[in-house]
Every structure is written in C-alpha cells, then in structure tokens.
Amino acid sequence: MSFKDLHLIKPLLKAVEASGYAEPTLVQQRSIPLVLEGKDVIVSAQTGTGKTAAFALPILQKLYDKQDAPKKGKKIRALIVSPTRELAVQIQQNFKTYAEFTNLTSLVVFGGTSIEPQIDVLKKGVDILVATPGRLLDLHKQDYINLDYIETLVLDEADLMLDMGFIDDIKKIERLCPKEKQSLLFSATIPFKIEDLANTILKDPERIDVTPTKSVAKDVSQMLYYVPKQSKIELCLHLLRNTIEGNVLIFRRTKYGVDKLEETLLKNGFSVNSIHGDKPQSERQTALNKFKNGYVKVLIATDVAARGIDINELDNVLNFDMPNVPETYVHRIGRTGRAGKTGKAYAMCSADEKNYVKTIQNAINVQIPVETEHPYPLDPKAKPIVHKKQGSKYKKGRKSEASKKKKKRWY
Structure with a gap:
C-alpha cells in the first residue's frame, strides 16, 4: 500500500x-x-x-x-x-x-x-x-x-x-x-x-x-533489511562480521539454499553447520549438539528441520528468506529471547518478498523496524525479478524451408 x-x-x-x-x-x-x-x-x-x-x-x-x-x-x-x-x-x-x-x-x-x-x-x-x-x-x-x-x-x-x-x-x-x-x-x-x-x-x-499480538515474543527485538536478491549473501556476511554478536540460527526456505549458504560461509572462514530433511538423523543431531555446546556459532536450517529444536541459549535468528506464512515467522523468531533472556531477530527482504512482510506485519500487529544503514540497499522502486523460461527460437508447428525440401512427398 x-x-x-x-x-x-x-x-x-x-x-x-x-x-x-x-x-x-x-x-x-x-x-x-x-x-x-x-x-x-x-x-x-x-x-x-x-x-x-x-x-x-x-x-x-x-x-x-x-x-x-x-x-x-x-x-x-x-x-x-x-x-x-x-x-x-x-x-x-x-x-x-x-x-x-x-x-x-x-x-x-x-x-x-x-x-x-x-x-x-x-x-x-x-x-x-x-x-x-x-x-x-x-x-x-x-x-x-x-x-x-x-x-x-x-x-x-x-x-x-x-x-x-x-x-x-x-x-x-x-x-x-x-x-x-x-x-x-x-x-x-x-x-x-x-x-x-x-x-x-x-x-x-x-x-x-495495533498492539503486538501475544504470540510475538516480547523479548525479541526485530530488524528488517531491504536488499536486492542477488546481494543477500553479501549482506549476510556483512551482518555476521559487523552486527550479529553471539550464535545465530539462519533460516532458508530450501535444502539447496541451506547447502549453498553453508558452502559460502565455510569458504569465508565461519564455523558453520546445517540441518535439513535430506540429512540422516544422526548427522542432524551431531550438528545440533555442536551448536548447543558452542563449538559452532552458525547453524543453517529449513523450517521442517528446525521443528522441535529447543535451544535455550540462542542469541540471534536470521531470516535469510522471508517466510510466506506469518505463523512461520513467529515460530522462527520465537526461538530466541527465551527464559527471560533477550534475543535479536534479523530479516532480509528482497523485492519479491515485500508482500510476505506486509502479511506478517498485519498478522502480528507489529511494524518491523527497517534498518537502512547498510551497504546493499534495495531501490524502493525495484520490481521483483521474473525469470522467464527460455523457449525454442523456432515457432511451434513451423518447419524450416530446408526440412520441407528434404521430405519426400507421398504424392
């Protein structure tokens, strides 16, 4: 609006x-x-x-x-x-x-x-x-x-x-x-x-x-970053280096996204682990224990894998991808700021996720504060990137002149 x-x-x-x-x-x-x-x-x-x-x-x-x-x-x-x-x-x-x-x-x-x-x-x-x-x-x-x-x-x-x-x-x-x-x-x-x-x-x-709904954790301070989709990884690295203190649970929408981000963070020298549905239970449990015990500072997860995770000492949550369901957002950020401790929730929003933010804000009755001071701002007029499928350059049902000549006619 x-x-x-x-x-x-x-x-x-x-x-x-x-x-x-x-x-x-x-x-x-x-x-x-x-x-x-x-x-x-x-x-x-x-x-x-x-x-x-x-x-x-x-x-x-x-x-x-x-x-x-x-x-x-x-x-x-x-x-x-x-x-x-x-x-x-x-x-x-x-x-x-x-x-x-x-x-x-x-x-x-x-x-x-x-x-x-x-x-x-x-x-x-x-x-x-x-x-x-x-x-x-x-x-x-x-x-x-x-x-x-x-x-x-x-x-x-x-x-x-x-x-x-x-x-x-x-x-x-x-x-x-x-x-x-x-x-x-x-x-x-x-x-x-x-x-x-x-x-x-x-x-x-x-x-x-417009008072916050009871479901939103009171002890969680929220922050929203508008960023072009292609700059999300750079902004994530920037936040991990300069803003986020303590451990952080990063949410991504897909398993592929989790793996890709883990690879990038490892290359950049971060101690990081990940959990998603394709990993065996034992591997997921090991990753979780390492994170809980402080051996690993960054854990990347999909929502499905994060169900039932209970981490008392969680300092930060980072929404790398905005969820399209408000309840998921509430569920994600509610993992920090528990047992009387305060937590921080960061969210990165690209042009195609702006509607998700509106739905979330309407549902939780909270205007999420926007942080504009960062190196990768999104142009307010930016439109979502639409990936068009590349079709054949030949029109359907049209044969080239050469192929027509090659055909032997039955008449």
Whole structure:
C-alpha cells in the first residue's frame, strides 16, 4: 500500500515524500481512511508506530478542503491535547512538516515557559493548536484561546494523561469544545478508566488495535533489511562480521539454499553447520549438539528441520528468506529471547518478498523496524525479478524451408 492509496491530496503526498516515507505504517493504513470519513476513532498503539501522522495527515486534509478566507484571522479548528511538552513539541513539528505545501498554520503551547510569545501567535490566529492541558486551560481562562470552532479533538497518549492526573482537565477541555465535533483518542493501552473516558467523549467510535499480538515474543527485538536478491549473501556476511554478536540460527526456505549458504560461509572462514530433511538423523543431531555446546556459532536450517529444536541459549535468528506464512515467522523468531533472556531477530527482504512482510506485519500487529544503514540497499522502486523460461527460437508447428525440401512427398 502507498500513501496515494489512502486518497491523500497532492500537497500532503509531496510533504510525505519529502520526509522520506515510502509506505504508510499499519496504524496509518487503518486510521487515515476512518478519520477522513469523519468517524470518531479509538486507537491503541505503542509510540514509534507512526501514529502522529495517522491523525495529522487526515486533519490537514480536512482543513485544507474547507479553507475559507478569514475576515478576522484564523480560528482554531483542530486541537491536539498531549500530556508532556516534549510530546507536544514533537507533534507540532510533524504538523509543520506535513503542512509545508499548504498555508495551514499550527502552534504549540505548554507550561514552564514564557506565555507572551504564545499569546502573540494566538492573536494572529492559527488553524491547529497542540497543547498540554494546564497551559491550554490557563490561556482559555484568560480569553486568548477560543474553542468554539473546533472540528477535530485529538487526545494523544491518553493512558499517560490518566497517570499524570489530567483526566478532569481533559473532560473540562472536551466540554469547552462544540458538541458536534470529531474526537480521536490514542493510547498505548486501554485500561478501564480510558474505556470509561472514551464512552463519555466519543460517539460510536471505530476501534483500531495495533498492539503486538501475544504470540510475538516480547523479548525479541526485530530488524528488517531491504536488499536486492542477488546481494543477500553479501549482506549476510556483512551482518555476521559487523552486527550479529553471539550464535545465530539462519533460516532458508530450501535444502539447496541451506547447502549453498553453508558452502559460502565455510569458504569465508565461519564455523558453520546445517540441518535439513535430506540429512540422516544422526548427522542432524551431531550438528545440533555442536551448536548447543558452542563449538559452532552458525547453524543453517529449513523450517521442517528446525521443528522441535529447543535451544535455550540462542542469541540471534536470521531470516535469510522471508517466510510466506506469518505463523512461520513467529515460530522462527520465537526461538530466541527465551527464559527471560533477550534475543535479536534479523530479516532480509528482497523485492519479491515485500508482500510476505506486509502479511506478517498485519498478522502480528507489529511494524518491523527497517534498518537502512547498510551497504546493499534495495531501490524502493525495484520490481521483483521474473525469470522467464527460455523457449525454442523456432515457432511451434513451423518447419524450416530446408526440412520441407528434404521430405519426400507421398504424392
């Protein structure tokens, strides 16, 4: 999916591209269409999932579509309430970035700093206000902020606001806004009190849950590398030399792939062993014991051969080939990070495996972090390599002139 598929307008697409984002994250894919439709939404998502853009982009689009030349300066039409000044500053920075090619303006207000510069900007008028609850109510009380024109209210990091004791302030702010507005609530977790708040503030909200599914090991940090298919072996060697520490279990899809990789790693001086279905049980057991006891640092396996392998002291898993079934991915990475230890899972994805990554991310509800700093990056526009079968250069059913002449005719 691309940002274009989310029906965003050109000025926003241009800003997103300039920021270097190629594809929307899970939370963006699910939230943006609903926010654009004007629905109230409750989203549970961790930080780092791209949720600011999930509300910033659709809010900017809605404001852009309904711009009118103000007679008396701009009115605040979108309000984002955030628990801390750091988060508020970050959110407003995002709004500024995405609004670069529009004439929509935003301002952030928070306590602990001089109130005068904030008042000066408010007097000129802004479209979007990002605020911490205390300073917002303070400025409202002094009549510098008018919330009568709010069309969209966003409560970000609602569970953190609850922990910080802002719940009454939030309810008060909500009452100061018009009854007919769109409300969006974002929270990493949805405890009972947040559920309660949502029920009082939101109207028939749509729910979006992008918290990792329970099946994904919590103690495994994941990393994804986009790489051309023909450079996978080079990247694998690069990771083994520079990034991966400790032992590593490498998964390949085929037995042939396992053998080929083992051969290359041995040539490059790595202590390596492999297991797959064509090897006798005794050989597989020996390879496994050597790996468990630390004589061999690298073990390469197919999924079938890896069933039932139990290695407590496994530091890393490397998906050389992306599995086409999400459960297989979960099964693979779940072999590390056991018994309270942390583990790392690396994955290499070529152009023809991008769909597998999407399916996996949708199934596990996790946006796998992408590492771009490596020597063999994949061109984002690269298309999968399609191997065409070479047919005969002669057209079927056509005989050459010479062969026709050689034939003795029966007539």
